[in-house]
Amino acid sequence: MNTVRLDDYRDVVPKGTVEFLRCLADRVRGRRFLHVNSTRHGGGVAEILHRLVPIMTDLGVDARWEVIEGSAAFYAATKAFHNALQGQNQAITKDMLDVYAATNRANARSLSPEGDLVLIHDPQPAPLIEHRPRKGKWVWRCHIDFSKPQREAWRLLRKYVAKYDAAIFSLPKFAQRLSIPQFLVYPSIDPLSEKNRDLTPAELDGVLERFNIPRDKPILLQVSRFDRFKDPIGVINAYRLVKKYNDCRLILAGGGADDDPEGVAVLAEVREAAGNDPDIHILELPPDAHLEINALQRAATIVLQKSLREGFGLTVAEAMWKGKPVIGGAVGGITVQVIYDVTGYTVNSVEGAAFRIRYLLNNPDLIARMGEAGRKYVRQEFLVTRHLADYLSMLIILTE
Numbered sequence: 001m002n003t004v005r006l007d008d009y010r011d012v013v014p015k016g017t018v019e020f021l022r023c024l025a026d027r028v029r030g031r032r033f034l035h036v037n038s039t040r041h042g043g044g045v046a047e048i049l050h051r052l053v054p055i056m057t058d059l060g061v062d063a064r065w066e067v068i069e070g071s072a073a074f075y076a077a078t079k080a081f082h083n084a085l086q087g088q089n090q091a092i093t094k095d096m097l098d099v100y101a102a103t104n105r106a107n108a109r110s111l112s113p114e115g116d117l118v119l120i121h122d123p124q125p126a127p128l129i130e131h132r133p134r135k136g137k138w139v140w141r142c143h144i145d146f147s148k149p150q151r152e153a154w155r156l157l158r159k160y161v162a163k164y165d166a167a168i169f170s171l172p173k174f175a176q177r178l179s180i181p182q183f184l185v186y187p188s189i190d191p192l193s194e195k196n197r198d199l200t201p202a203e204l205d206g207v208l209e210r211f212n213i214p215r216d217k218p219i220l221l222q223v224s225r226f227d228r229f230k231d232p233i234g235v236i237n238a239y240r241l242v243k244k245y246n247d248c249r250l251i252l253a254g255g256g257a258d259d260d261p262e263g264v265a266v267l268a269e270v271r272e273a274a275g276n277d278p279d280i281h282i283l284e285l286p287p288d289a290h291l292e293i294n295a296l297q298r299a300a301t302i303v304l305q306k307s308l309r310e311g312f313g314l315t316v317a318e319a320m321w322k323g324k325p326v327i328g329g330a331v332g333g334i335t336v337q338v339i340y341d342v343t344g345y346t347v348n349s350v351e352g353a354a355f356r357i358r359y360l361l362n363n364p365d366l367i368a369r370m371g372e373a374g375r376k377y378v379r380q381e382f383l384v385t386r387h388l389a390d391y392l393s394m395l396i397i398l399t400e
């Protein structure tokens with residue numbers, strides 16, 4: 001894991017943040033804070049932990065990050081669970097539940113998760129709670145869109161969640177009927193990471209040249225795992241509507257996540273929908289393509305995140321940080337990041353997305369103004385330092 005020091009953030013984050021974090025950290029120095037999730041690479045959770053854990057260490061917290069391991073059958077089961085919890089019709093079979101429980105039992109033995117505070121991210125490792133040691137507080141951290149879970153899937157997961165000492169959701173409306181305390185914590189982006197740091201013009205041009213993307217016309221961009229909830233086909237359809245009137249390019253950039261087995265099939269659907277339009281660029285990226293994503297977001301004229309469900313959508317904050325207006329699906333965490341008519345637009349359909357894309361392309365001044373507003377908003381609300389303050393506060397509240 002890379003070395004990250006809190007002092008490096010002084011010039012980027014709101015004034016007083018670094019001092020505030022040091023005060024909080026003084027109260028929990030040396031305390032053991034363990035994070036557990038199901039993938040080291042791909043997706044927003046890994047993205048956050050790669051940065052948050054080293055900064056916590058720099059602050060004197062004994063922070064660690066473990067990743068559970070499982071077979072293809074386990075990931076197929078947890079992906080089905082994930083889809084059902086995000087509201088898709090999806091049967092959860094007894095075999096799936098068995099592999100879910102057994103894999104977590106095996107991981108509990110190999111990892112022996114222990115800490116003063118153990119934060120279990122998402123449903124995949126949730127059953128680890130069955131094997132918790134006597135000491136330490138356990139909190140379940142939910143990153144997914146919990147606005148309309150399939151009742152049966154939630155009933156199955158709930159029996160694990162109810163055993164935790166608390167739960168954290170990314171949006172007030174994701175909160176559930178539970179007898180344990182529930183906290184609201186927005187995710188965050190790291191302004192100094194390779195994904196978000198400032199780039200030189202040469203770095204930016206270098207990436208576009210490598211991908212063979214000319215900058216001759218406005219660029220629309222969506223960066224996402226190839227996942228149906230991210231609606232890549234909807235993005236292509238919106239682009240086609242726009243293209244009748246406004247010349248532009250579309251970039252769909254994404255890769256897979258280790259814990260997401262559906263990516264290959266979705267990518268094939270996307271390629272088919274794109275046909276041989278030379279202005280659609282489908283970029284399959286490796287998990288460490290941070291510089292590339294950074295450059296693409298900076299090269300974009302408008303960033304799209306046309307999700308149909310979205311736990312939070314870090315790509316939205318990433319784009320706003322780079323001064324880009326965002327047109328996103330009116331779902332989940334996108335609704336707290338996109339301030340309608342100020343930092344972008346939330347939309348409910350392909351036609352709505354196309355309408356707002358055209359509206360912005362025809363109003364270039366607005367593009368710049370919205371981009372600036374977006375960057376300010378992210379600085380205030382969605383940087384890693386704010387996230388850290390939330391987690392340190394939890395460490396204080398739950399373990400003192």
Ligand code: UDP
Binds near residue numbers: 045224316318
């Ligand atoms: N991302 C990436 N490579 C990809 C696709 C996405 O590095 O091919 C990053 C993206 O920049 C963001 C995170 O992965 O930081 C995705 O987080 P988000 O909350 O948007 O969606 P999730 O994948 O967690 O549903």
